[in-house]
Amino acid sequence: MKENSLTDTAKCVEVIEYRLIRAETVEELLGAIFRVLSDTSMHRLAWRGQADSNWPIRTGLFRRLSRLFPPEAMPQGEELNDFKLDLIKRAMALNYYSENYPETWARLQHHGAATHLLDISRDPFVALWFAVSGAYYERSTECASLYALNVTEMHHIRWPQLWSLY
Template sequence: MKTKTIERWSDFDRLVGRKHFRKWIFRGQSCSDWPLKSSLHRAFEEAQCIHKLKNGNEKNLNRIEHERVMIDRFKCNAHLYLDHLPQSEDLLSWLSLMQHYGAPTRLLDFSFSPYVALFFALESGEQDAVVYSINHNAIRNDDDEYFGKNRLEIYSRILEPTGTEDDPCLFAFEPTFSNQRLLSQQGLFVATNTLDISHEQILNEYDIQDTDVVKIVIPAKHRFEGLRKLNKMNINSSNIYPGLDGFCKSMRRQPVFGLEWQKRVGNEL
């Protein structure tokens, strides 16, 4: 993939300003060295590492079965905490709900907004951050050419309970069962049809142009100005995470911005 390191914020605006809305999707990560891996993929890697530390050997994990049990456990217990749930057969919406509440899934969060993705890149950490910019239309077109008329059938088999023998692919989708946070973040998800390799490994196998995937690196020295830029655009925790929890998260940046940014207007009376 193509890598661009910004030298000033106008560079970022120029890079993302040329991307057609909804044809391009964006993901921010607070460390530029982190690859594109789902939380479920990382959970399997961590489990294997722990087993290897114990006896010197990695454990052979049945990843499909582990995922099936996780989904089943969530579906059986979610009603204890939530009043509104997806239809039982809508597994992608169930996965998106699991992702929303922090369960490990095969999904990666993306946004149609490059500036929402930038917020996620800058909301935590002190190192170089990154925003991934991906032309998901180019990915879909390559799948059309590779799988032919079977593309939609391939996508529909993403959650086959016994796994599939289909070649690896990525599938971008907006769940039919949405929520307020997803709306605020202009969010969508990218799923894989395999649990054996990561999103980034699959992405690198696509026959698309280098310019269809751009890794925009934000040097650590630009974090402060980036956060100020986003706050002026009203992109902050209060709006990205609707509710009291988001409002409270926004206070984490108070020491960064200084008191003059936080005091209530008219409070001097």
């Protein structure tokens, strides 16, 4: 795994601790998950599973746009907002739109749209399922990744509202 993959994810998130834990067996993996939960019992964690440990953590929108544009021409600012606005217009046409803005984005994300949201879960086993099933369906020979993100200090996010959408 690339050492900078977490720090590239979001410039507004400070990575306080970064540990790489390798597990070769199911027992080792379960032990590692329970150790993380035990070590961080006073923290709020968000979990993310990915099929390939070489992939940096990126949103679907970023991945989609990176296939369309070279790095130096990636949409920024107003251009990026135009992509989001186009997606909202399509959502309205398909009746996915809601007056609740976060709910609209969550619905779109759930139905496979490339949004600026990042799929996370409060449950490490849900994230693990995404990592393992993604590796299986993509026939990946790489190691899958399970990330535990400490979101305790992210006070600007209304977590109870966000969690209730799922």
